[in-house]
Amino acid sequence: xxxxxxxxxSSGNATVVGHKNRNFLIxxxxxxxALQQNLxxxxxxxxxxxxxxxxxxxxxxxxxxGPVARKLKIPVYATAGIWEEMTPSLGKIAEEQKVxxxxxxSCAGLNVQVFPxxxxxxESYGFKIxxxxxxxxxxxxxxxxxxxxTEDMNRYLRGCDALIVEANHDEERLWNGRYPWYLxxxxxxxxxxxxxxxxAEGLLEWIQGNTERIVLAHLSEENNTPQLALSTVLKIxxxxxxxxxxxxxxxxxxxxxTPHELIVLGED
Ligand SMILES: [Zn+2]
Ligand SMILES: [Zn+2]
Numbered sequence: 250x251x252x253x254x255x256x257x258x259s260s261g262n263a264t265v266v267g268h269k270n271r272n273f274l275i276x277x278x279x280x281x282x283a284l285q286q287n288l289x290x291x292x293x294x295x296x297x298x299x300x301x302x303x304x305x306x307x308x309x310x311x312x313x314x315g316p317v318a319r320k321l322k323i324p325v326y327a328t329a330g331i332w333e334e335m336t337p338s339l340g341k342i343a344e345e346q347k348v349x350x351x352x353x354x355s356c357a358g359l360n361v362q363v364f365p366x367x368x369x370x371x372e373s374y375g376f377k378i379x380x381x382x383x384x385x386x387x388x389x390x391x392x393x394x395x396x397x398x399t400e401d402m403n404r405y406l407r408g409c410d411a412l413i414v415e416a417n418h419d420e421e422r423l424w425n426g427r428y429p430w431y432l433x434x435x436x437x438x439x440x441x442x443x444x445x446x447x448x449a450e451g452l453l454e455w456i457q458g459n460t461e462r463i464v465l466a467h468l469s470e471e472n473n474t475p476q477l478a479l480s481t482v483l484k485i486x487x488x489x490x491x492x493x494x495x496x497x498x499x500x501x502x503x504x505x506x507t508p509h510e511l512i513v514l515g516e517d
Contacts, residue, residue: 250380257503305373366395385515417442
């Protein structure tokens with residue numbers, strides 16, 4: 250199985266996940282042109298994308314769906330509530346391209362489990378993706394856009410081989426920054442976004458001996474920096490037993506406008 254974020258942050262979010270030459274997107278918050286360009290950097294053709302799975306209906310996650318789904322003629326997977334919210338902004342999508350998901354389904358030959366996160370959209374979800382069946386069945390957990398760490402997140406993210414998780418902001422930067430009060434309250438609230446330290450506490454729960462890769466995603470441009478997110482998380486992990494138990498664990502930050510290298514888990 251392989252994956253990479255294509256764009257990440259409030260300017261747009263999309264991730265490619267797949268195995269061999271079968272792929273799907275999680276979220277589509279980028280233009281068709283940016284999608285094609287960023288996939289090309291990973292040697293993936295847009296024609297190898299078999300579907301788009303939606304976490305929630307905020308614009309930074311859905312703004313490219315209409316043009317991309319029409320051009321590639323691929324299905325879009327979302328819960329009934331998210332469909333209801335986002336349909337008016339997508340333009341024309343053929344009925345047969347609309348797939349309603351609930352708890353678990355298959356896309357591009359991979360099994361995807363759906364679990365709720367805590368965010369101020371109508372509904373919002375994370376996903377646990379299982380690599381192709383076999384001796385090396387690997388798992389990828391993805392959860393961004395959540396104000397708190399939920400029991401469901403602990404249940405589904407614990408023990409994943411790789412994680413794409415949100416390190417949105419540094420709390421001090423947020424509170425000392427120039428955002429208006431209501432926005433500070435929204436971001437730091439239970440249905441907002443995770444702070445670097447909150448995420449690190451979650452990682453202490455989720456990382457197990459098999460966990461190889463962590464991607465910090467959805468960083469705020471105003472209230473965080475890649476260096477600050479990484480150093481805050483690393484400091485907390487280094488004070489735990491994880492550094493000793495899991496010396497090969499690698500962390501990186503998802504770039505805002507470009508993909509990170511394609512990460513391969515087990516056999517691709
Ligand atoms: Zn978002
Ligand atoms: Zn959101």
